[in-house]
Amino acid sequence: MVRIGSGVTAAMALLLLAGCNKRETAPTINSSMTEVMEPTAQTIWDIMSSAYNDKGDGLDAAKLTAADWKALDKASRTLKARADMLALADHLVVAADNQPILGSQAVGTRGEIGAAWDAVSAREIQSRIDAKPALFAQKARALADAAAQITQAADAKNTARFYAVASGLDEVCDSCHEPFWGTDEPPPYPQGKSATASPAI
């Protein structure tokens, strides 16, 4: 009895802790993108680019070193862990007040840069995610799957498999950016606009 009782209490305490913890410390989506997705994906892309064969249509296994495979294993595991977090979290905050969203500098210049960029405010992204949490989770799972496949390829030192997944990684990122962020390209900076307005040199 006592054991069951304390076990239940411990489990409940853990759940409560996990719940509180999640609410207080879950990183914003913006932090996940800038601090985890971008650097880990960059590591993967850099290693892929460094190993192209002469024809440029695949990779040359001889150009991938043990250190590369190790770095790929590490980056892909970090990427997967964060994608899993995005897939499982029940509520995610897009950005903190002091975190600028790439492209949001164009918001507020409605009509001058183009309506397409009005979509990138944190509030708009938040409402899109809140409206379609299942789609967001599905896109995050797709990224977690791709990352897991890169880990498998890295651990097996399977160059063809690595190339097959890594060369499609950008599309996996984009397929979430398109519906929720609305863009995968940074919009022109407002300064660019005034430069056009002033006499061109």
Ligand code: HEC
């Ligand atoms: C499950 C959805 C999802 C996936 C998958 C995803 N992203 Fe994002 N990403 C977002 C959202 C939403 C934004 C817009 C919010 C923001 O800019 O912070 C964003 C924005 C970004 C930004 C701009 C951050 C900024 O400064 O505003 C970068 C860089 C980025 N993602 C990189 C990546 C890379 C690289 C991948 C793939 C390895 C990826 N993302 C996969 C949802 C996703």
